[in-house]
Amino acid sequence: MNALFELSGLTVARDDARLLDDVTVAIPDTGVTAVIGASGSGKSTLLRCCNLLESPTAGRIAYRGTDLAEGDPRALRRRVAMVFQKPTVFPGTVIDNLRAADPQLTPDGAGELLSRVGLSADALDRVADTMSGGEAQRLCLARALATEPEVLLADEATSALDETSTAVLETLATRLAATGTPVVWVTHHMGQMNRIADHVIQLDHGRLVYAGEVSGLPADDGPGAKELTPGKFHRDNKEDS
Numbered sequence: 426m427n428a429l430f431e432l433s434g435l436t437v438a439r440d441d442a443r444l445l446d447d448v449t450v451a452i453p454d455t456g457v458t459a460v461i462g463a464s465g466s467g468k469s470t471l472l473r474c475c476n477l478l479e480s481p482t483a484g485r486i487a488y489r490g491t492d493l494a495e496g497d498p499r500a501l502r503r504r505v506a507m508v509f510q511k512p513t514v515f516p517g518t519v520i521d522n523l524r525a526a527d528p529q530l531t532p533d534g535a536g537e538l539l540s541r542v543g544l545s546a547d548a549l550d551r552v553a554d555t556m557s558g559g560e561a562q563r564l565c566l567a568r569a570l571a572t573e574p575e576v577l578l579a580d581e582a583t584s585a586l587d588e589t590s591t592a593v594l595e596t597l598a599t600r601l602a603a604t605g606t607p608v609v610w611v612t613h614h615m616g617q618m619n620r621i622a623d624h625v626i627q628l629d630h631g632r633l634v635y636a637g638e639v640s641g642l643p644a645d646d647g648p649g650a651k652e653l654t655p656g657k658f659h660r661d662n663k664e665d666s
């Protein structure tokens with residue numbers, strides 16, 4: 426299997442706590458990989474390491490065979506785009522936001538990006554901070570796609586969104602993956618994992634507890650399991666069963 430990201434002994438320690446503890450795993454270079462686990466299990470930290478927003482205390486990450494520590498973080502982030510739980514729009518209009526990622530973007534190109542995330546091209550001249558949370562998140566996704574990234578990382582990107590916006594983002598993720606742009610998607614929701622993911626990485630207290638296909642997850646966590654309750658995602662937690 427070709428690895429998109431290869432994590433070797435990845436450890437992140439802060440204030441005597443191990444946010445990630447000796448995680449060794451290869452994230453496949455195809456499809457959607459869901460990163461799951463209870464609140465505080467280290468999902469965001471893992472994703473942030475993949476984008477050089479966080480530095481490991483020990484271990485290494487290779488991106489398509491090249492050690493991330495050897496690269497330029499800004500150049501990497503154009504190739505490995507990331508969207509976060511809370512959308513952050515820049516001052517100015519929608520097209521200003523998109524041009525922050527690609528200064529050469531034409532109005533037609535910008536309209537095309539908006540249509541990919543289910544926003545109307547009429548929104549190009551809207552003041553970005555007047556958008557609803559769901560619209561702002563879609564704009565952030567369009568902005569992330571403006572650099573034509575090789576990979577999309579999404580950290581709980583739909584957790585504050587309504588069903589319509591969630592469905593748009595999920596569809597986009599699976600389409601991106603199907604057209605050669607792998608997606609790594611942090612989620613609390615087993616339903617969402619089942620809808621979009623091909624592969625899963627499961628963390629528990631900073632440690633890797635499962636990596637593989639969705640169908641191979643243990644019954645408690647696998648297809649059909651109920652939604653995760655933050656802080657209650659442990660296979661041996663009888664309250665969850």
Ligand SMILES: Nc1ncnc2c1ncn2[C@@H]1O[C@H](COP(=O)(O)OP(=O)(O)OP(=O)(O)O)[C@@H](O)[C@H]1O
Binds near residue numbers: 463464466467469
């Ligand atoms: N800079 C830091 N210093 C100390 N502890 C931190 C720091 N950043 C995160 N943590 C702690 O590390 C743990 C892992 O955090 P992380 O955000 O990676 O988990 P998560 O699985 O993404 O959680 P959630 O699902 O709630 O977003 C948490 O207990 C968090 O409080």
